[in-house]
Amino acid sequence: MIDPSPHRAGDTVASTLAGPCWALAVCVDANLIWQAVFFLQRSRANDPAGRLAHYLYCSDPVAPVYRDILGPDVTIVEVADDSPGFADVGYLPYVTAATMLRFKALQDLTQRYDRVVYSDVDIYQRRGSFLELDGLAWGDLAVAGVRDVSGWAGSRHARTADRKVLPAHARDKYLNAGVLVVHSANFRSRDIANRCLSFIAANPEDCALADQTALNCVLDGAWLELSPSWNWQTAKGHGALCKTRNPRFVHFTGPRKPWADKTRLHDEIYATAMAEFLRAHALSEPLAALEAALAVGGREKRLVEKQADPDGKLAKLLADGTAYFDRSDFADIAAGVAPYGDTIGGLPTPPGPAGPEPAPAAISIHDQNKGAPRMTLTQLAAKYDSDKGFVKEAHGYTWLYDMLFFPYRNQPVRLLEMGLQIGGPEQGHSPDRETTALPSVSMWLEFFESAHITGLDISDFSWFENENFQFVRCDMDARENIAKAAEAFAAPFDIIIDDASHASPHQHFGLLETWRFLKPGGLYIIEDLHWQPRRFERKGFPKTANMIKEFQETRSFKHGHPEIQDDLNAIAPEIGFAYTFPERFRPEGRPKVAVLQKTF
Numbered sequence: 001m002i003d004p005s006p007h008r009a010g011d012t013v014a015s016t017l018a019g020p021c022w023a024l025a026v027c028v029d030a031n032l033i034w035q036a037v038f039f040l041q042r043s044r045a046n047d048p049a050g051r052l053a054h055y056l057y058c059s060d061p062v063a064p065v066y067r068d069i070l071g072p073d074v075t076i077v078e079v080a081d082d083s084p085g086f087a088d089v090g091y092l093p094y095v096t097a098a099t100m101l102r103f104k105a106l107q108d109l110t111q112r113y114d115r116v117v118y119s120d121v122d123i124y125q126r127r128g129s130f131l132e133l134d135g136l137a138w139g140d141l142a143v144a145g146v147r148d149v150s151g152w153a154g155s156r157h158a159r160t161a162d163r164k165v166l167p168a169h170a171r172d173k174y175l176n177a178g179v180l181v182v183h184s185a186n187f188r189s190r191d192i193a194n195r196c197l198s199f200i201a202a203n204p205e206d207c208a209l210a211d212q213t214a215l216n217c218v219l220d221g222a223w224l225e226l227s228p229s230w231n232w233q234t235a236k237g238h239g240a241l242c243k244t245r246n247p248r249f250v251h252f253t254g255p256r257k258p259w260a261d262k263t264r265l266h267d268e269i270y271a272t273a274m275a276e277f278l279r280a281h282a283l284s285e286p287l288a289a290l291e292a293a294l295a296v297g298g299r300e301k302r303l304v305e306k307q308a309d310p311d312g313k314l315a316k317l318l319a320d321g322t323a324y325f326d327r328s329d330f331a332d333i334a335a336g337v338a339p340y341g342d343t344i345g346g347l348p349t350p351p352g353p354a355g356p357e358p359a360p361a362a363i364s365i366h367d368q369n370k371g372a373p374r375m376t377l378t379q380l381a382a383k384y385d386s387d388k389g390f391v392k393e394a395h396g397y398t399w400l401y402d403m404l405f406f407p408y409r410n411q412p413v414r415l416l417e418m419g420l421q422i423g424g425p426e427q428g429h430s431p432d433r434e435t436t437a438l439p440s441v442s443m444w445l446e447f448f449e450s451a452h453i454t455g456l457d458i459s460d461f462s463w464f465e466n467e468n469f470q471f472v473r474c475d476m477d478a479r480e481n482i483a484k485a486a487e488a489f490a491a492p493f494d495i496i497i498d499d500a501s502h503a504s505p506h507q508h509f510g511l512l513e514t515w516r517f518l519k520p521g522g523l524y525i526i527e528d529l530h531w532q533p534r535r536f537e538r539k540g541f542p543k544t545a546n547m548i549k550e551f552q553e554t555r556s557f558k559h560g561h562p563e564i565q566d567d568l569n570a571i572a573p574e575i576g577f578a579y580t581f582p583e584r585f586r587p588e589g590r591p592k593v594a595v596l597q598k599t600f
């Protein structure tokens, strides 16, 4: 029998709002501790009102660094193997103590809260909250959850390793134990936790899937079935189907987890978010392990290619699973909760009967916000190694760009970038150096749903082939060069970014020779105003930061070369606003990046 744990001071029931009080628990040992902390952080971020009380049960001591990250709002319960109430928990030799800890957590917390959620930590909360399940019609059922992925494609019986011991109803309706939503009163009155443990103790050989086998045998199909939105299992390729339904919780079932996913099976958004979390909290050891695990080698590359799905396996998986995904009798639907979110992209679907062309929907920021999680520019900068975000020089421009470019994200945007890969003449290297990557261009191509990018550089990037990319080679050291290169531009542009040599003359030439290709309302951005390579500076050319400051104050340009001053002042009336953003976005910082908008 499990005894409840003594609770610490401060461990109070969180909700004072009307409705049931909810708690959420994860149970791990030291091996999965950062994943647990990451999961809890996301869950807390999705619960700004603090209605969900968060618990971390750990069968090992929790290091101070993790305690600090979690702070006082997460109750940490350390349970030693021999602690009272845990010593008799039914162990199986091949599962960790933490696996069984979930029964103890549920037994504890169902005494204090009306509803308790147990979640594995190989789960990523994409959106939403368990609190949306407030209105479930429980009857006398104790557990709500999601059918195991083995039963999604219409096969009548669970094809799991423990199928031989399952009672009849459990075979037809087999629960995946990764997410358990529990009605406390029913759970306790039916003594579910102790019955599961007794089952394991009496049938250790039969419990091939440990706690999951026990739960299915004890519940025998008598559980409330939720849509897969609450536990979208990725096994067998179902991870790739996420984008067709936009579920809330994705469960990385099977051996490949996002933090050890050399085959790039999972959408990179998960590993990138985890890396960002580890970086933000200076958790260098797990970060190094994650980065090493994600480095793609030759063998893995072949696997990635295989997963490109040339045989249309995913389409078949989707066709087989659709009847299940779109069932209308899930308990969450009955409680008035929409199971799936808006989707972006998805798999190709066969064309339907021809009908009138739908009118193009007006894009609003609100609509765009509802979509499935997509990488921010800050995440993409880390992915492609651009210093516009927080890797390398860590200029942090992507914080600004994420806001500025958001309205363009789903638009057929045309963007010109001058300067494509660090390491050219601005760093003292030959313009004929070997170039190897286009970090920022790759980032734009992924960020914008349908963009066309023109890239200009003194070095050769003509090897980079992408139907949405055009390369123009040009040395910006002379205005005529840019004017000549511009003849080939796929203009006009919505956005122009000067991230080339950063030399003042080049910045002035770039502005003068490309401004006319900017659309009305378009944005012209000049990066790295704080750093000019001295060898390209010229007499009479003010620093661009000072020149723009003067313009902000007087609405006219001052320049040491009269013809350039005249040309700048000729475009001045077309400049709607000119901002410079300071280093680290702090008032005392030096100007780093300028944004000019062309009048409409």
Ligand SMILES: C[S@@+](CC[C@H](N)C(=O)[O-])C[C@H]1O[C@@H](n2cnc3c(N)ncnc32)[C@H](O)[C@@H]1O
Pocket: 385, 386, 387, 388, 417, 418, 419, 420, 421, 422, 423, 424, 425, 426, 438, 439, 440, 456, 457, 458, 459, 474, 475, 476, 477, 499, 500, 501, 506
């Ligand atoms: C800071 S890097 C660009 C970084 C890139 N945009 C990114 O975010 O990863 C500067 C680029 O400017 C190019 N460059 C340097 N001098 C130039 C010149 N005179 N004309 C045109 N491009 C130049 C370099 O070859 C280099 O690719």
